[in-house]
Amino acid sequence: MSALHVNGRDHTVDADPGTPILWALRDTLGMTGTKFGCGAALCGACTVHMDGQAIRSCITPIAAAEGKKITTIEAVTGGSDRVGAAVHAAWVKHDVAQCGYCQSGQIMSATAFLQSLPKGKQPSTDEIDSAMAGNICRCGTYARIRAAVADAAKTLA
Numbered sequence: 001m002s003a004l005h006v007n008g009r010d011h012t013v014d015a016d017p018g019t020p021i022l023w024a025l026r027d028t029l030g031m032t033g034t035k036f037g038c039g040a041a042l043c044g045a046c047t048v049h050m051d052g053q054a055i056r057s058c059i060t061p062i063a064a065a066e067g068k069k070i071t072t073i074e075a076v077t078g079g080s081d082r083v084g085a086a087v088h089a090a091w092v093k094h095d096v097a098q099c100g101y102c103q104s105g106q107i108m109s110a111t112a113f114l115q116s117l118p119k120g121k122q123p124s125t126d127e128i129d130s131a132m133a134g135n136i137c138r139c140g141t142y143a144r145i146r147a148a149v150a151d152a153a154k155t156l157a
């Protein structure tokens with residue numbers, strides 16, 4: 001048994017502490033918004049937040065989350081998170097998603113990035129591209145992602 005604090009709640013999961021967080025989220029807790037892509041920290045589809053930092057849940061063991069707060073796409077786009085709401089609205093406005101598979105990871109990276117900015121800061125295109133560089137989109141939605149992140153930053157300023 002292992003403990004995980006996810007989206008404001010404590011959970012006990014029937015999994016070895018070495019199990020990647022991704023599988024505890026998806027298979028044990030039924031939070032399937034976080035996706036499996038490469039399993040090797042190369043694509044970003046599995047991105048969640050650990051104490052506010054974007055991490056790759058496919059390679060991060062449950063043991064590494066001890067005493068830390070995990071946040072998933074279910075909480076970020078679920079309503080009350082201010083930055084998440086701005087990002088979600090910008091994603092809808094710019095019609096970012098195509099097949100959608102990479103998008104929860106994209107939103108989690110975008111949200112962590114915007115949360116890390118000083119209040120009112122408008123990121124440059126290079127800063128946005130750098131922040132989002134670890135998230136691959138096979139559908140090539142990069143231009144819309146860039147526009148949506150910039151738009152969300154304006155909303156939050």
Ligand code: FES
Nearest residue numbers: 037038039044058
């Ligand atoms: S599934 Fe984790 S980075 Fe690709």
Ligand code: FES
Nearest residue numbers: 099100137138139
């Ligand atoms: S929207 Fe299809 S992989 Fe990104």
